[in-house]
Each structure stands twice: as C-alpha cells, then as structure tokens.
Amino acid sequence: MAYKINTKKCLKCGLCVTQGCPENAFVVDKKVTESDGLKLYTVRIDENKCTECDTCFSFEWWCPAKAIVKGKK
Numbered sequence: 001m002a003y004k005i006n007t008k009k010c011l012k013c014g015l016c017v018t019q020g021c022p023e024n025a026f027v028v029d030k031k032v033t034e035s036d037g038l039k040l041y042t043v044r045i046d047e048n049k050c051t052e053c054d055t056c057f058s059f060e061w062w063c064p065a066k067a068i069v070k071g072k073k
C-alpha cells in the first residue's frame with residue numbers, strides 16, 4: 001500500500017503536517033499566503049519515509065477532508 005493525498009479533495013489546510021506522523025512523512029511542497037491572509041499548503045506524503053503504520057488513515061480527525069487515501073504503489 002502507498003499512502004497518498006487526494007489532491008482533488010485536499011483543502012490545503014496543512015493540518016496533516018502537524019498531526020504527529022511518527023516518521024514526519026507529510027511534506028509541504030508549497031506554502032502560499034493569499035491576499036486575505038489565508039495560508040494554503042500543497043502537501044504530499046513522502047513514500048520513502050512512510051512506514052505505512054496506518055495512523056493518519058485511521059484517525060478521522062487527522063484530515064478534515066478525508067483526503068488521505070491508500071492505494072497501490
């Protein structure tokens with residue numbers, strides 16, 4: 001299994017990066033601050049760091065958009 005972020009669902013809130021992945025596998029590729037001060041984060045899961053522990057996928061509070069998906073590598 002590979003853990004990925006569904007970019008169509010992702011709200012770019014950046015919350016997943018701070019939730020405590022034991023391997024720090026959530027990576028911010030790009031951070032944008034909108035003119036109204038809203039911060040947007042383009043994030044991905046680093047497959048080389050992820051140990052597939054399932055924590056981020058199992059806990060509903062981890063991602064408000066349920067954008068973390070499990071798929072084939």
Ligand code: SF4
Nearest residue numbers: 010011013014016063
């Ligand atoms: S917590 Fe979910 S919606 Fe927010 S940036 Fe991460 S994957 Fe996207």
Ligand code: SF4
Nearest residue numbers: 021050051053054056
């Ligand atoms: S499956 Fe585990 S190691 Fe991989 S990104 Fe999610 S919390 Fe981190």
